[in-house]
Amino acid sequence: MYEHDVIVVGAGGAGLRAAIAAHEEGADVALVTKLHPVRSHTGAAEGGINAALREGDDWELHAYDTMKGSDYLGDAPAIDTFAQDAPEEVIQIEHWGMPFSREDDGRVSQRPFGGMSFPRTTYAGAETGHHLLHTMYEQVVKRGIEVYDEWYVTNLAVTDHDDPEDRQCHGAVAYEIATGNVEGFWARNGVILATGGLGQAFDHTTNAVANTGDGCAMAYRAGVPMEDMEMIQFHPTTLPSTGVLISEGVRGEGGILYNDEEERFMFEHGYANNDGELASRDVVSRAELDEVNAGRGIEDEYVDLDMRHLGEERILDRLENILHLAEDFEGVDGLDEPMPVKPGQHYAMGGVETDENGETCIDGLYAAGETACVSLHGANRLGGNALPELLVFGARAGHHAAGKDMKTAEIQTGPSAKSEDGDVAPPVEPGAIEAGGEGDVAADGAMVEPKETLEHTVQQEQDRIETLLEDDGINHAEVRSNVQESMTENVNVFREESALEDALRDLRHARERYEDVAVADPSRTYNTDLIHTIETRNILDVAEAITLGALAREEFRGAHWRKEFQERRDEEWIKHTMLAWNDGTPELYYKPVELESQWKEYEPKERSY
């Protein structure tokens, strides 16, 4: 058994920032990650990092833009905290050597981004995430922070008190990929989940193969509610054949979208008369698909993104990486011709319910970054707001877990924050095939001692892995691809009740099939078959949560469009959809959105760009 004050699960941007923060507070902190830190998907972020740094801009404007972008589903205490902390965090990484793009006077450059009222997006070419990830990993090396790389965390050690709010997290169990060794990681202070996105629940995604929603699924099964899971961002500019992301920076620098009739449709068809291509991502994604559905798509599939008019010099200076991506993954020379683009799954706004300090309702369990839902992004995340989020809330979670004295959070978490029971009628039973029978937190009150909890969880994971390795059964890959295909077909940009029900049926079928899954590779050495099989279980749980949320939310807000409900319905729906695992029988309920913080109060307005 390994022992540390703070265990951080995942070593992308949020995890690295959390580890550095905990270390700053004097904690003995360790990163446990299924990849090596520099392989994390933060490295694929392209566009930039928003922060109000300059004269004429201030945090309140950034907060206002973020709240508007969230379509009034973001919580004001989270948004205001975020916008206030972002400038310090951005300058902090500059002090850590981040190679930002620069102005003539040597200061950090900022460019316009969608939904921003001020050009406040700092960037490093079109490979901002790569530089951010490496800069922070360098600081982890400098501090000598312990990294357990290629250790896959498969479960959390959480006591099984009846009420999730009474439970405590004492650590995690991880599988060493190289050797097959299963070990307990005892966390004296806390565990921070920073496992990133869940894009692998879909089959056309900008997300890495590793983004399987592990943190969400583990926290969910341990009793932490999932918040606003239906809020999935589809990025408007992904390459059609692979889902590789083409940065919003292209449009920020002046790139233009054209349909098959060479119309600049964002303006000519009235989707966003003021901001055009730089409208919020949900708006642009829907516009593109509307064009395709109206028969004006190119090859009935995509639209063109043209940046040629920016000139070679500017493109090479600020967007060079885009040229490589378009060439390598679509065979297109962006200097010479427009790039084909279509919407692709990009980001989960929802996730593990936390407060502004990264705390979940389970004592000692935190989440930060894309895994978490504070809620900062509400129904739609603005471009350039994900990287500052992982800095701000990664740092806050790290500080808090290490024992720093912080202001009490305003946001309420856990089932006690419930304001209303949920009302959703799925066509099939959601949740575990055999509720309570698969080693989730059992909630029978039997296991409450810290060490016993960890030991029990280690045993449980060893048994689970042995069973998967020893049994005969079907391979997980087909189950996974069925889920991905159904999600992309039925729970996409445009959603309707019958398709969402189809998805739930498909997911139920996939869950049943998963009961027969086994790992064919008998080896204890670097068994990726086993890792992927465990991941697929996580994908099932998050995909179902997304779909249940989408079926429940009967309105059109932000990224969530419903055929039957074409309007934002503020009177009824300014509330978060919450999903509790509830020992394998998921329960949907609502909690209020906080439109007021100690600093500001927001009034929902019509969202137009």
Place this chain on the structure above:
Amino acid sequence: MSTIEQETETEEPTDEAAETAVESPGERRRADKQERTRERDQQRVDEGISESEEAITLKVFRYDPEVAGKEEPRFDDFTVPFHKGMTVLDALIYSRDHYDSSLTFRHSCRQAVCGSDALFINGKQRLACKTQIADLDSGTIRIEPLPHQEVVKDLVVDMEHFYDQMEAVEPYFDADELPEDELEEQRQDRENREKVKMSTRCIWCGACMSSCNIAAGDNEYLGPAAINKAYRFAMDEREGEQRKQERLKIIEQEHGVWRCQTQFSCTEVCPKDIPLTEHIQELKREAVKNNLKFW
């Protein structure tokens, strides 16, 4: 562990496993299970080929220190239906998901930024995700783990030595002094940012190190990636002169820049087009200049 030099070629998976003497009931079960899996896989291979008009063949290095039939390195053939735009990584994923789920390789981002899937493809270090099958211009593609590194299993090599070398150059920004105001950035002019730009693109894939003859013969040689990392900081004016002196000392050591014989193999294989050899040469010049200064 085995190195790639020990490889031997054998045919498609055979029933070796069943013939291997097994001791414990657990091992016997595993061997039986493996055998059933192979039969099933072979069936799927046959089905796959018949459906496909245009197909390519992957010849993939296999090795697993604890699995019967794989302890001795061998090559397995996988026939994969080809489609336009297909990369070597796509073909590997297809092979794994359709034929043999134990086929093991690292990969994550699929877009040449995570640096997980540097492999030895048709005799050259390349990123599998960035290598178009059409560009290889051969119906049979030979895929091996990166040479000169310990093989853990199949295409997975032990990266520890590479990481150790990276960390040996103190690979972190460490300015002599910082602005007092915590909201004030350090200034850096565009030219200086441009100077370090290419060096900051390194994705730690290890292709360069694997291609380097010197690194193959001298295990302590820092290698192109680590020296490039040192370059990235030594040339960054934000750090200051004192730190630069310390950095030059590190790269000037016995197993540092002077080992490089400018064969350009690292530069040739770098998937991010980093002019590694030039960076090493420039650091040599800096070191010489520096030593003259202190004479």
